[in-house]
Amino acid sequence: MKKKITLAAALIFGVAAILGACSGGSAATTTAAPAATTEAPAPTETPAPTEAPATAAPAPATTVDLSAPEIKAIIDRGVLKVGCKTDIPKFSLQNTATGEYEGFEDDLAYEIAGVIFGITGAEAKAQKKVEFQGVTAKTRGPLLENGEIDLVIATFTITAERKETYNFSTPYYTDAVGLLVNNDSGINSINDLDGKIVGVAQSSTSKDGFLKYVEEKGLSVSPEFQEFDGYPALAQALASKQIDCFSVDRAILAGYVNEGNHILDDRFAEQDYGVASAKEKTALAALVEEKVTTMLADGTMKAMQDGWGLQ
């Protein structure tokens, strides 16, 4: 056990030295801490945690505390585990040929990994510092809670209820819910949906958004809602006419438009996507928050979105 730790410490030290991204001071913190946290007895002169960030000048987020145990664990592991969608064009799409994840949210994951490992987002991508795991609306919560993944960047809408369960960053993208209907259904606006069946994804906020929008507009539209596990199931149910309308975030909906259906003009329930982390991992959440707000402030977030053709 001890051998393993020393080995890991040596390895990290080596990596840190090669990269040269960290200054001497922060490298010392990285190596000293694992020994201190596991086998405490030896009174090593661990530098005060507050001291380290101040010296780690080259890292982009200077006020971030990299010595918290959960961030240490990620650094020791060598990769940041992120849950992303696999099936949303432009946001996060897994390339079936290469298995790589491509999209705006995946690039954001690389940027955050860059902060943790003290490198740039592009370097993080080149060095494969992010281990992606495909998630759905249903699996992302449990995977985050049981520690299988560190972060969820998967069109995860921020709600007050969810904030009780997870940590959310400042919104990095704002989307609206849309309505996809079959061309031969005769449905031309939200008004035609009265008494029809609207399919929504499990664990999505589309239903609440729909009801709120209808109430605000004073419309008398009350469809029946049915929930499905995953978007392909919804698309299939719409294609076989088991549901009249497929309602989900427009970003996701765009991937399911074909010659037989179209998206209605109605848009409602503007919703914010945030980066989510497990509730107890506050230091990781703070790091993410710092990065996201920085990117929003200096325009890199906007540039990234434009790069992927969003908005």
Place this chain on the structure above:
Amino acid sequence: MLKGLLDAKRWAALLKAIPEYYIPGFVMTLRISLVGLALALALGVVFGILSTSKWKICKVITRIYVEFIQNTPLALQIMCYYSVLPMVFSSQGFRIPKFVLGVIGVGVYHGAYISEVIRTGIEAIPKGQSEAAASQGFSYVGTMRYVIMPQTIKIIMPPLANQALNLVKNTSILAMVAGMDLMYFTDSWGSNRGYFAQAYFTSALLYFIICFPLARLARYLEIRSMRLPVAKQIEIPAGGEGA
């Protein structure tokens, strides 16, 4: 995860969700299970007896039904009833009510298994039994009713109970097509709030509430059928014949 499991706030949220999610889900699952079981038993008995009949055509029909249903997944069959079947008959598609879909889904599926259980049960009775019955002048129906079936019941009770329990649990596949059953509402509430431990634990308990009495009932019937038949005490009227 364990911390989340013991969180009082989450259990409080669950209590509030019971009337809206768990009650309708439980009722739907119970209804589908009972009617589905009735359908499965009816199909099973009919096809089980047909498969032991003398006519070849009956045997062929039951073989096709049993082999086709047994060798394809239930999830696929439900999917077929849900989306393929309606499209075959009309381009606009029609919608089978979820309750009917569930009953047909599990009923037809387990009907095939039950018919196999009954066929093997009947075939397990030595041929000499029906020959003996025939020699005593029993008709086919009489032989079945008084000689074969009482012995078959003993043999088939345990596998039949298995089928009944599996039927209840298999209704959960309906959640895939928004079946409004217990599993559907469990997924719905659990994933909406992120309180999976509470959601699934409660759901498991509710399935247990349906299955456990069914298992006990099957066990009771099994034990009862194992009792040896007792000869009926015939009251011989005093001062009877002859004397």
